Amino acid sequence: MSFIEVEDLCKTYFIAQRSVGVWGSIKSLFRRTYREKKAVSDISFRVERGEAVGYIGPNGAGKSTTIKMLSGVLVPTSGTVHVGGVVPYKERKENAQHIGVVFGQRSQLYWDLPVSDTFELYEKLYDIPREVYMRNRDYYTELFQMEDFIDQPVRQLSLGQKMKANIAIALLHDPEVLYLDEPTIGLDVMSKKVLRESIRRINQEKGMTIILTTHDMDDIEAVCSRLILIDQGRKLFDGTLSRFKEEHHRDNMIKLEFKREMPEWKEQDGLSLAEAADSCWRIRVKREAAPRDAVITLLNLYNPDNIYMEEPKIEEIVESIFVGQ
Amino acid sequence: MGKYGCIFGKAFKMQAVYRVSMYLGILKSLIAFFIQVSLWYALVGAGADNSVSFSDMTVYLVLNSAILTLTQANVAADIEASVIDGSVSMHIIRPVSFKFYTLATVLGQNAFRFLTGAVPVLLPGIFLAWNGFTFPSPVYLALFLASTLIGMLIMFELTYVVGLLAFWIQRCWFLKWYLDAGMAFFGGTVVPLWFYPQGLQAVSRFLPFRYILFEPVNLFLHKVSVQEGAVSLAAGGIWLVLLVWLERSVWLLALDKMTVNGG
Numbered sequence: 351m352s353f354i355e356v357e358d359l360c361k362t363y364f365i366a367q368r369s370v371g372v373w374g375s376i377k378s379l380f381r382r383t384y385r386e387k388k389a390v391s392d393i394s395f396r397v398e399r400g401e402a403v404g405y406i407g408p409n410g411a412g413k414s415t416t417i418k419m420l421s422g423v424l425v426p427t428s429g430t431v432h433v434g435g436v437v438p439y440k441e442r443k444e445n446a447q448h449i450g451v452v453f454g455q456r457s458q459l460y461w462d463l464p465v466s467d468t469f470e471l472y473e474k475l476y477d478i479p480r481e482v483y484m485r486n487r488d489y490y491t492e493l494f495q496m497e498d499f500i501d502q503p504v505r506q507l508s509l510g511q512k513m514k515a516n517i518a519i520a521l522l523h524d525p526e527v528l529y530l531d532e533p534t535i536g537l538d539v540m541s542k543k544v545l546r547e548s549i550r551r552i553n554q555e556k557g558m559t560i561i562l563t564t565h566d567m568d569d570i571e572a573v574c575s576r577l578i579l580i581d582q583g584r585k586l587f588d589g590t591l592s593r594f595k596e597e598h599h600r601d602n603m604i605k606l607e608f609k610r611e612m613p614e615w616k617e618q619d620g621l622s623l624a625e626a627a628d629s630c631w632r633i634r635v636k637r638e639a640a641p642r643d644a645v646i647t648l649l650n651l652y653n654p655d656n657i658y659m660e661e662p663k664i665e666e667i668v669e670s671i672f673v674g675q
Numbered sequence: 676m677g678k679y680g681c682i683f684g685k686a687f688k689m690q691a692v693y694r695v696s697m698y699l700g701i702l703k704s705l706i707a708f709f710i711q712v713s714l715w716y717a718l719v720g721a722g723a724d725n726s727v728s729f730s731d732m733t734v735y736l737v738l739n740s741a742i743l744t745l746t747q748a749n750v751a752a753d754i755e756a757s758v759i760d761g762s763v764s765m766h767i768i769r770p771v772s773f774k775f776y777t778l779a780t781v782l783g784q785n786a787f788r789f790l791t792g793a794v795p796v797l798l799p800g801i802f803l804a805w806n807g808f809t810f811p812s813p814v815y816l817a818l819f820l821a822s823t824l825i826g827m828l829i830m831f832e833l834t835y836v837v838g839l840l841a842f843w844i845q846r847c848w849f850l851k852w853y854l855d856a857g858m859a860f861f862g863g864t865v866v867p868l869w870f871y872p873q874g875l876q877a878v879s880r881f882l883p884f885r886y887i888l889f890e891p892v893n894l895f896l897h898k899v900s901v902q903e904g905a906v907s908l909a910a911g912g913i914w915l916v917l918l919v920w921l922e923r924s925v926w927l928l929a930l931d932k933m934t935v936n937g938g
C-alpha cells in the first residue's frame with residue numbers, strides 16, 4: 351500500500367445563484383437555486399514515502415481543492431483518500447498529528463507577537479516532546495535563516511520572513527508529509543531560492559514526503575522529481591520531470607550574438623530563424639536535430655561573437671500544452 | 676502547562692502589547708466609575724427607596740465593572756473574521772477543539788481586561804463602600820462565585836453562537852448589538868433590576884441576561900435568600916445547558932457547511 355492513495359477523487363461545489371431584481375432576491379430568501387461546479391473530477395494517484403511531487407495547473411484547476419481534501423479540510427463528494435492508512439476528513443485529529451500544511455495565502459502566526467511565541471504554542475498544541483521540539487526549533491531556525499527575526503513581532507516581518515516562519519511551524523512536530531499550497535507566492539527571487547533550497551533539503555535529509563502546488567516552474571525543477579499536471583479538475587500528466595520534458599519535448603533554441611555587421615541568414619536543414627533583433631538571432635533547432643551538430647554548423651557558417659543555448663523550460667512546455675489544446 | 680493554558684497565556688500577552696491603549700483603558704474605567712458613582716449617589720440620595728444603600732450601590736458598580744470585563748471579549752467578531760478569510764478551516768486540522776481554543780483565547784483577553792479595567796476601581800471602590808459594607812458569608816460567597824462562573828460561560832456561549840452564524844449570514848457583528856442591548860436592558864448592567872417595575876422584572880427572569888451579572892451581585896450583597904439564590908443559580912445552569920446544546924447543533928451544521936460546501 352502506498353503512503354498516499356487517491357482513488358477517483360471528485361469534489362463538486364454548490365454555488366448559490368444570485369437572483370436579479372428585488373423580487374428575485376425575495377424569492378431566493380426562501381428557495382435558493384444552486385449551480386454545480388466540478389472542481390476536481392476523477393483524479394487518482396499514489397505517492398510513496400519520501401517523494402516530492404509538484405502539483406501544477408492553471409488558476410482554478412482544482413489544486414487547492416485537492417490539497418484541502420488531502421489534508422482533511424474538505425470532505426470529497428465521491429472517491430477515496432488515504433494518507434498513511436488514515437482517512438483525513440474522518441480522523442481529523444489523528445491525521446493532524448502526522449501532517450504539516452501551509453497555505454501560502456494564509457498565515458498561522460500571531461500577528462502581534464514574535465514568531466517564537468507561535469513556536470511555543472505549537473509545541474503545546476501538538477504535544478511535542480521537549481527534546482524533539484528543541485532539536486527541530488534549532489534545525490529550522492538555522493535552515494530558514496530565521497535567527498535575525500525570530501524575536502521580532504510578526505507584523506514587522508516581510509512576506510518572505512513570514513512564509514519561512516509559517517513553513518517552520520508546520521514542521522515542528524515532525525510530520526510525515528508536508529502540503530505546500532503556493533509557498534513562494536509573492537516572494538522575490540532570492541527568497542524563493544532560499545525557500546526552494548530549504549524544502550529540497552527537508553525532503554532529502556528528513557525523507558519527508560512533500561506535495562507542492564505552485565505557478566513557478568522553477569520551484570518544481572528545484573524541489574520535485576515528479577509532476578502531476580491538472581486542468582479543469584482532470585489529470586493531464588503524471589510522471590517524472592524528465593519524462594515530462596521528453597514527452598512534451600519542444601525545439602531547442604540557440605541564440606547568436608554579433609558585435610559587428612550581421613551576416614546574411616541562409617536556410618539550413620533543421621534550422622530556422624525564429625527571431626532577428628538588432629545584434630542577435632534566435633534560431634530554432636528542430637527536435638530531431640542534435641543540438642551539438644547545430645552549434646557546430648552555426649559556428650562555422652556565421653562565426654558569431656557569442657553563442658547561447660536555451661533549454662526549454664517546463665513553464666513553456668506547460669504553456670504550449672494549453673495553447674495547443 | 677497544557678495547550679489551553681498556553682493559548683490563554685498568549686492571548687493575555689497579546690493584549691499587553693499595546694501599552695498606551697492599556698493606560699488609556701485604565702484611565703477610562705476610572706473615569707467611568709466615578710461618573711457612575713456620582714450619578715447614583717445623587718439618584719439614591721434623592722429617592723425614597725431606602726432598601727438600597729450607598730454602600731450597596733458602590734459594591735454594585737464595582738462588581739458590575741468587574742464582571743463586565745470578565746464577559747467583555749467579543750468572540751463573535753473574531754469568529755466572523757476567521758470565517759470570512761477562511762482561516763477557521765485551519766483549526767479543524769489542528770489537534771485542538773475550536774470551541775476550547777476560542778474559550779481559552781477569550782479568557783486570556785478577559786483576564787487582561789479584568790486587571791486593567793476592574794482592579795483599578797477596586798481600591799477607590801472599597802474606600803467608598805467601607806461604611807456599612809459587610810463581607811458576604813461563606814455560603815453566599817460560594818453561591819456568588821458559582822453564579823459568576825456560570826454567568827461568564829453563558830456570555831461566552833451566547834457570543835460564540837452568534838459568531839458561528841457568520842457561516843450563513845457572513846456579517847454578524849451587528850447581532851452582538853442585540854446581545855449588548857439585551858444585557859443593558861434585561862441584564863441590569865445600566866440600571867440595576869432592583870429599580871425595575873414588576874412586569875419587566877418578571878420578563879427578565881425568562882431571559883438569560885440577568886443570570887450573567889445581576890444575580891451574582893445580588894448574592895454578593897445578600898439581597899436574596901439562599902433559596903432564591905439557588906433557584907437563580909439553577910436557572911442560569913439550565914440556560915447554560917440549553918446554550919451548549921444549541922451551540923453544538925449549530926457547530927455541526929457549520930462544520931458541514933465548511934467541509935462539504937467549502938465555506
Ligand SMILES: Nc1ncnc2c1ncn2[C@@H]1O[C@H](COP(=O)(O)OP(=O)(O)OP(=O)(O)O)[C@@H](O)[C@H]1O
Pocket residue numbers: 363364365387388389407408409410411412413414415416936937938
Ligand atoms: N468554496 C468554494 N465554493 C465554490 N466554488 C469554489 C470554492 N473553492 C473553489 N471553488 C471553485 O473550484 C475551482 C477550483 O478551485 P481551486 O481553488 O482548487 O483552484 P486552484 O487550482 O487552487 O487555483 P489557483 O491556482 O488560482 O489557486 C475554481 O473554479 C473555483 O472557483
Ligand SMILES: [Mg+2]
Pocket residue numbers: 413414415531
Ligand atoms: Mg489555489
